[in-house]
Amino acid sequence: MAEIAYREALRQTMREALIADERVILMGEDVGAYGGSYAVTKGLLDEFGPDRIIDTPISESVIVGCGIGAAMGGLRPLIELMTINFSLLAFDQIVNNAAKLSYMSGGQISVPLIIRMAGGAGSQLAAQHSQSLEGWYAHIPGIKVAVPYSPRDARGLLRTALTEQNPVIIIEHTALYARKGEVPDGDYAIPFGEAEVIRQGSDVTLIGYSGSVFQALQAADLLTESGVEAEVLNLRTLRPLDVGTIVASVRRTNRAVVVEDDWKFGGFAGEISATIMEEAFDDLDAPVARVCGADVPIPYAKELEQAALPSAQQVADAALKLM
């Protein structure tokens, strides 16, 4: 077990896959000579050469479509889209092709494709570079969506993705790339659809994923000062969603706060909240609360950007209101 950064966990896991399976290739904008825009693929070109680590034109749609076709043709493509913001140019390929081919073909075609992309805000990159659109992808049957929080998640979820026959989208958080944590080596994998109870508590359940687990954990610390013991869930995958763990926790704590960087209006926090209502209504002592990003394009100025993102204090305050 080593202590490594989130980006390093991703890099090591991809490296192992490239060694283990000839069919694995890595494609994307600036994944090779540049080393990846978040340095996740650094050094891989030198080790595996340009036939395996492939710099593409800035053509998101054909990058993803080419990955789908290559997966249909027997390869195991790993695609990096620089950020989730640019993935919108490939939305057609992801939604209309990757997610549909198995079904439309009556099960004749499978698409074992991994698409990694960076999401989230916090670096003052302004409105076109700071979005959290994972809820849009989670909305779609036919794909799976993983949202690692820790370096351990990053390795474990990517390893599971590498054994999948289906298209998997991995949304990484830009604010987490440099964070370190313990990562088991070897065959360690995290199955999809299994949330982590990252902190135990009996008074309220704080539900987060990716970057928002961080705010939830901080909020749990703040809450102990008020004598409230919060349980914190790290969802790890949005599709499939681990409804069982969410509901079991809420049955114990009788209260829930969902924390998400994304916009509240029409967002994934609403899905979780509705699921709790459907499955555990009688166990709730208070309405489910949502702490989400402000309903605005993400602004540039530091104080405005911070005001637009959920904070640990907001999460703690929301939890206290439920008591």
Place this chain on the structure above:
Amino acid sequence: MTQLSEHAVPQDLDSSHLVEMLRQMMLIRRFEDKAAEMYARGRIAGFLHLYSGEEAIAVGAINALNDDDHLFTHYRDHGHALARGVDPGRIMAELFGRETGVSRGKGGSMHLFDVERSFMGGYAIVAGHLPLACGMAFANQRLGNGRIVLCVFGDGAVNEGEFHESLNLAAVWKLPVIFLCENNFYGMGTDIRRVSAVIEVYKRAEAYAMPSRQVDGMNVLEMFEATRRAATGVRAGEGPAFLEAITFRFRGHSMADPEFYRRKEETAHWRDLDPINSYRARLQQHGVIDNGTFEELEAGVEAVVNAAAEFAESSPHPGPQSLYEDIYAEEPR
């Protein structure tokens, strides 16, 4: 256009192959007439896009390829599937939305798939399948399996970004793919001359530094010869090639189209160039077939089409369990 028109028929094709191409064109025409009838009788619903008038393209091009070369096509896909040898009964069953259909009744007319025959599907997002064809060609190139890809689309696709992204990628990576544009001059009701800055589609491909030419899409032998030549270079590793087949669809865009946007005389002009009639005449002129052979072919396709319709009609509807099947592939890879 091509040199071939000077020759009667390609010297290296034996007469059975020449006749088989006629039979395939007749089968497509008859199959779709039956499909139109079944649509009118409420057996087929949704969009039904007929290929009538364009048969020479699919038959000429697909017969010039190996059986394991991959095909990707658009939603006007019955002709390509039949030319590849996909079972007519299972195609008709798919149009009927039956469990026995090629796509288990989940795709319909626009989404025929037969992976066993390397028929990689019909796609209904204009130009959305060009990137997939690139990816399949990329896999073939990597695996060194000698297979190439034929990617078919309409004139409407050439103004989509995915068209340009795909041609560029295919050219820069020298991918083994033939892009085949079926230029029937209309995208639904929009005349290409009203929406394209350059109406000679093949010229667009020249911008991506690949061999590109215009072919008479009403002439099956020209299609065959042009595709065969393109395939030779593509298979040899020279990179992609582009063909623009000039054609015309005799019927509306889909069954729902009242055809307000074009003149009857225009359609009549093209109907005079019917690819089946002209090919039949050519084969008779050169003594490859006589009236008797033609009648036998007619009776043969009639029987196949009737059997297909009966198979579809007597096939089971999908059961309720089917709804949630095939969303994900289950086996670990």
